[in-house]
Amino acid sequence: MNRMPLWADAILVPMFSLLLAAIFSALVILGIGENPIDAFQLMVDGALKRSAGWGYTLYYATNYIFTGLAVAVAFHARLFNIGGEGQAMVGGVGVALVCLYIPWPHWSLAIIGASVGAALFGAAWAIIPAYLQAKRGSHIVITTIMFNYIAFSLLGYLLVEVLRPAGAMDPASASFPEATHLPNFHDMFAPEGSRMFRGAPANVTFFLALAACVVVWLLIWRTKLGFDIRSFGKSETAAKYAGISPLRITVIAMLLSGALAGMMSVNTTLGESERLILNSTEGAGFVGIAVALMGRNHPIGILLAALLFGFLNQGGAELALWTNIPRELIVVIQALVILFTGALDNLVRMPLERLFLSFGKKRKA
Amino acid sequence: MDFLTLLQVLDSSVRLAIPLLLACLAGLYSERAGIFDIGLEGKMLAAAFAAAAFAAVSGSVWIGLLAGIGASLILSAIHGVASITFRGNQLISGVAINMLASGVTVLIAQAWFAQGGRTPSLEGPERLTPVNLPFANMFENIPVFGATYKELVSGHNVLVYVAIALVPLTWWLLYQTRFGLRLRAVGENPASVDTAGVSVIRLRFTAVAICGILCGVAGAYLATGLQAGFIKDMTAGRGFVALAALIFAKWRPWQALWACMLFGLLQALSVRFQSIELGGITIPGQLMEALPYILTVIILAGFVGRAIPPRAGGEPYVKER
DSSP states (O other): OOOOOHHIIIIIHHHHHHHHHHHHHHHHHHHTTOOHHHHHHHHHHHHHSSHHHHHHHHHHHHHHHHHHHHHHHHHHTTOOOOTHHHHHHHHHHHHHHHHHHSOOSSHHHHHHHHHHHHHHHHHHHHHHHHHHHHHHOOOHHHHHHHHHHHHHHHHHHIIIIISSOTTOOSSBOOOOOGGGOOOBHHHHHOOTTOOTTTTOOOBTHHHHHHHHHHHHHHHHHHSHHHHHHHHHHHOHHHHHHTTOOHHHHHHHHHHHHHHHHHHHHIIIIIIIISSOBTTOSTTHHHHHHHHHHHTTTOHHHHHHHHHHHHHHHHHHHHHHHHSSOOTHHHHHHHHHHHIIIIITHHHHHHHHHHHHHHHHHHHHO | OOHHHHHHHHHHHHHHHHHHHHHHHHHHHHHHTTOOOTTHHHHHHHHHHHHHHHHHHHSOHHHHHHHHHHHHHHHHHHHHIIIIISOOOHHHHHHHHHHHHHHHHHHHHHHHHOSSSOOOOOOGGGSOOBOOOTTTTGGGGSTTHHHIIIIIISSOBHHHHHHHHHHHHHHHHHHHSHHHHHHHHHHHOHHHHHHTTOOHHHHHHHHHHHHHHHHHHHHHHIIIIISSSOOTTTTTTHHHHHHHHHHHTTTOHHHHHHHHHHHHHHHHHHHHOSSEEETTEEEOHHHHHHHHHHHHHHHHTTTTOOOOOOTTTTOOOOOOO
16 A cells, blocks of 8 residues: 655655644633644743743653653553552652762762662562563453552652651652762853843753653664564564564563663652652643654654643743643643544544645556 | 441441442443553542532533533543544543643533533432332331342432443443454554454544443432532542553453442441451551552462453554555
8 A cells, every 4th residue: 555655654644634733722722712823822932932832842852852752661561560650750760869878979970870779669669560461361450550550659659657857748749969969050041140041940851851761762773672673562472473572571661661760750759859759740740641752752853842842841830830721731631632633633634644645646657 | 347337337337339430341342342440530530520510500410420421431432532543641631631621621511611620419300310210118027138239229319220231231241242342452463453354443432432431420420329418539549440450450351340339349448447446456547548559469479360451452553555
C-alpha cells in the first residue's frame, strides 16, 4: 500500500491533531464562561514574556523531557509505562538518601551522585512490573498504576516516620546541605546585579535532560540493544525467532524507563525544593505520556513537546493566579492532546493519507 | 472484635464494595466484547460529579442519577469512537479519558458552584436514602440472625440491591441468551461473528454503552449514596481496583462479586483501623492504605491461578475483503 511521505507523518499529522486539541480546549474555556483568546494571551505573557516565566517553563520542560523519554523508551518495546509518577516519587527517595547521607564537597559531584541514586531507585520501582509482565503475563498497565498508589503510600510513610527531622511538623525530609545546591539559571546566566531568571526554579538539570535526549537517541538508534528493543516492539514473535529474549528486553526496557522517570526528581528534589517533599511530581509522570505521543517517541520530538507542555503548565499556573480558571485546565488540555494525538490518531491520518494518495495518482497519470 | 463490630465492618465492606462491583461489571461487558477499558475510573468520576451537581441543582437524586449516567455515556462514546471507529489504541484512549474527567469535573464544578472544585453538600432528597427491608425490626430479637439481618442485609440504599441483582442478571445475559453468546464471541473471535452476519461494530458499541451506564450508576452511588457530594478525584483509584477485581474474577460475574467484596473488606479495614497492632509490631496506616493495591499486584501476578483475557481484547477489528 502507498504511504504518506515521512515528513507528513512526523509533522503534519501531529500538527493537525494539536490543532484539534487546541480547538476543543478553546471550546472548554468558552464553556466555563471565559474568553479563550484572552486566556491564551495571558498564558503567553506569563510563560514567555518575562525571563522568570521562561525560567518556570524550562523547569517544567526539564521534568517532561525525563518522563517523556521514559514513556518513549518503554513504548519502543511496546510497553505502556503508566508508572512514571511512582517511579519519579521513588527516584526522589534515592536523591534524598544520596544527598542527606553522603557529604558531597561540590554540587557537580552531588548531581552525579543524585542522578545515580534517582536512576537506581526509579529503575528498582519499575523492575517488579517488568518482571511480572514478562514472566507471568500480568498486564503492565495495571501493575504500574498500582505501583503509583503504592509509591504514594510508601513516600508518605518514609516522610512521616523515617526521614522527617525531629520536631518538624510537615511531612518532608531535612534540607539538603548547602554544598549540594545546584546553580539555577539566575546564578548561571544573569550578569552581576541583573534580575534575569530571578526566582525561577530552572537549573542546571535542564542540561542533564538535554544530555539524556542524546543518550536515548544513541541508545535506541545506534546500539544493538536499541535495535533489539525496537524489533521486539515491532514484532514479538519475529524478535523471538531472532534470538531476542522477551524477558531480557522487557526488563531492560522497563529498567531504562524507570531510571529516566526517576531522574526527573534530580530536577524537582535537588534542583528546586532542595529537600524531599510529598508532592513534587505533580502529575509529570502522566504528562510524559502526552509528551511521548506528541513527540512520536523521538528525542527531538520529545524535547519540542516538553517545551510546549512546559509552556502550557506555566501558562496555566498564571491563569489560575490571575483569573477564575483553575489549574485543572492544563490537565484537560493534556488529556485532549493525548486523545487526539494518541487515541484518535487515525481521525487525522486517514483523510490525510487519502489526500496524499489522490495527489500521487494524479502525478502518475 | 465483638460481633457487633464485625457486623459493622462487614456492613461498610458491602457499602465500599458496591462502586467496585458496578465498575467491575461495567468492565466485564466491555472487555468480554473485546474493548479494554482503563477509563472506568474517569467515567465513574465524571458520573459522580454530574450526579452530585444535578442532584444539588434539581433537588432530586434521581435526576442526578440520570445525569451521571449521561456523563459516563458521553465518555463511553468517545472511547467507542476512538477504539472502534478509528481503531485507536484502547489503553491510550482510556488514559486520556481518565485525565479528561479528572480535569473537566473540577473545571466545571468551579465555574458552576465556585466552591473550590467541589459541589455543595447534598441533603435529604438529594441523596440516596437507606431502604429498610421488611421485618427488619420484627427480627431484631432473634439472636445473631436478627442483628445480621438488620445491620448487614437491610438498611442500604436501593443501588446496593440493584448492583447485587445485576450479578445474576449479568450471568443470565452472558450465558443464557443469544446476545450474550454473540457478545462473548466478539471478544474471542470477531471474524466468526462477522461471518455469521452480525455486526461487530454494533455489538461492540452496545457493550461499551452498557459499560457507560454501569459506570454512571457507580459514580452516582459514590457521590450521592456513599458520600454527600462531589470532591476532586473522589474515585481514588477505584476504577483500577475494579479492573484488578475483574482480572481476579477471570471475567466472570459471580467471581466478580466475591472479588469486589474482598476489596471492599480491605478498604473497610483500612478505614476503621488506622494502624493495627499485630504481635508487638505496629503495622503503619500507610501500609493498610496501600494494601488493596499490593494485593492487586499479587493477584495480577497470577499466584491465584492464571487469568486469560478474552483473546481479541485490545485489538481493533478490521474487516477482511
